[in-house]
Amino acid sequence: MIAPFLIIYxxxxxxxxxxxxxxxxxDAPLIGEGKWVGLANYAKLMTQKLFFTSVWNTGYFVVLTVIPNTLIGLGLALMVVRLKGWLQSLVLVFFFLPYILPVSVVTQIWKWVLDQQFGIGQNLIERFAGHHVSVFHDPTWAMPMVALVTVWxxxxxxxxxxxxxxxNIPQDYYEAAALDGATRLQAFRRIxxxxxxxxxxxxLTLQLILQLKIFDQIYLLTQGGPFNSTYVLLQLVYREGFGLNHGxxxxxxxxxxxxxxxVVSVLQYQLLRVRGAR
Incomplete structure (x- = not known):
């Protein structure tokens, strides 16, 4: 009975x-066998500045996306769950619609929105920067903007x-809390x-795993630039494997x-489990 699963796995x-x-x-190429070189590839990585830049940028992207994405999702859910009937369904459709779009469509939409010349998002950027900014060609703005696109x-x-x-939370809990005079904030904290x-x-765990594997948005929006400020690990894999044939x-x-x-997923899971046990 489990043989089909095992074979596919x-x-x-x-x-x-x-x-x-x-x-x-x-030292194999992308296709074909190579000679045994032991730990030479790993030693080479330790001397490659672009590798450490990629590790740093990947971590920076995770910080910009994982927790904000989770908190925004929770905040929106707390508001949407209060709606009733067709209105709740309509709002859910609007929020879920971006998720079903291909990444190529998503990135093209945001290229238009943030275009330096005619993008409507430049009106908001001008309030912070004082002028229009080519966000995907600016080292300061590029990664935060890619993170914004990803969260959206x-x-x-x-x-x-x-x-x-x-x-799945029983409404009886909230009714009992209301009878005891609990405020909305107290009900949120205690229930x-x-x-x-x-x-x-x-x-949090799903977001961490997904965002550590960031590639598509970076490749389509910035190609790792400007000045390698958005270069991430999977892009380095793509460069070495498909660009330089260093399989x-x-x-x-x-x-x-x-x-x-x-390692990071296991550590996060353990920390979250300890926090949940409290």
Whole structure:
């Protein structure tokens, strides 16, 4: 009964992961076998400035997206859950619509919105900067703007998860709290927040894994520029593998990213579980 699953798992996941680890110890090109070089690829990474820049930029992007995306999703869910009937369904459609759009469409929309010459978003940027800014060509603005696009694009999924979690909280709890004279803030602190915490932990973990694998938005909006200020790990994998035909080195970078995702995800899960137990 489990044979179909095992076959698919081995072919689609286990073997490619094994191959990635194996290639990282060789000088193989993108296609074909290579000679065993041991830890040479990893040693080379330690001397490559662009690798450390990519690690830093990936971490910076995670900071800009994971927690804000989660908090915005929770805040929107708390407001939307108060709506009733067709109005709630209509609002949910509007918030979830960006999530079903292809990344190419999303990035093109925001290129128009933030265009330096005619983008409507430049009116708001001018209030902060004093002038129009080519945001995707400015080292200061580029990564925050990519993060903004990502939050706008992916927040609908978080919203649905939080809505589902809030609907599972019995209304009797709120009615009892109201009879005891609890305010909305007290009801949130004592009822909503503790009971929504498992969903919050799930959203944080999913967002962390997804944002560590950022590539599409960066590639389509900034190509890693300007001056490598948005260059991330998966783009470095793409450059070494598909651009320079260094399959072994690209595999080594992918292994490092794989290890970062596993370690950070496990640590976050443990911290969230301890926090939930309290």
């Amino acid at each position: 081995v072919v689609v996941f286990a073997y490619p992961v094994y191959k990635m680890f194996a290639l990282s110890f060789t 694009w992916t927040n609908g999924f978080n919203l649905l998860l939080f809505i589902a979690g809030l609907r 909503t927040w503790p009971l929504i915490w498992p969903v919050t932990g799930l959203v 072994g080195l690209a595999s080594a970078i992918a292994v490092v990213l794989f290890a970062i995702i596993v």
